[in-house]
Each structure stands twice: as C-alpha cells, then as structure tokens.
Amino acid sequence: DQPSTPPPTRRPTYPVRNGRKVTDDRGDYIFCEGELIADRYEVRKSGPLGSGAFGIVVEAFDIQTNKPVAVKLIKARPKFAQQAESEAQLLRRISACDDFDSSRIVVWLDHFKWGSHECLVFERLSQ
Secondary structure, three states: OOOOOOOOOOOOOOOEEOOEEOEOOOOOEOOOOOOEEOOOEEEOOOOOOEEOOOEEEEEEEEOOOOEEEEEEEEOOOHHHHHHHHHHHHHHHHHHHHOOOOOOOOOOEEEEEEEOOEEEEEEEOOOO
C-alpha cells in the first residue's frame, strides 16, 4: 500500500485582456488608467480611490452620462461575489424607497458583473 497523494491545489484562472492580466492572484482587479470597464466606465487616475478586504474602488468617467463615478470592483472570489450581491439588493431596496434622496447615503447607480468581478457604481463624492 502506497500512501495516496492529495490532488493538486487548483488555483483560479483569470481573464487576460489585450495580453494583460486583469486580476491578480488574490482576486483583486489590476487596473490601468484609460481602461474601459463594461464598455461604459473609463478608468481615471493611476491609483485606486480606496482598497480593502472587499477589493478596490477606482475613479472612472461614465461615458454615457458624462459624469465622474466611483466603481467598486469586488475581489474575484465566490464569497465576495455573494456579499456584493447582498449589498446590491440592499441598495436596490433603499433606492426604491428614497424618492427624494432623503436617505443621505451615497447614490448607487449601477451593478453588473465584469469578467470575474462584481462591480458596484456610485456617484463620485469629491474631486
């Protein structure tokens, strides 16, 4: 009897766009200024507005509305995707009940999946 060898650990694979990886090994989005997310949001600046356990937030320009926005790109991991979906559901409920912008929270604009990242789009609060 020979001891069985454990199966190899499977590492997630991430998409490549124009020969460039868009997700690192931790599941974070690797951005570059000028990249167009979901054919609508053009990444601005060379660094993120913020980052944390969830992923990163980048400044972008909405080419449909001609307004600056903040795009929160969630880590490309199932548990983070589930959390992003819960956050989007909560934001939908708040938005549906907030006819006069009385909730005094950041305005949520969009939610979509881009590659392996859940994305939430918000108004850009400061320049």
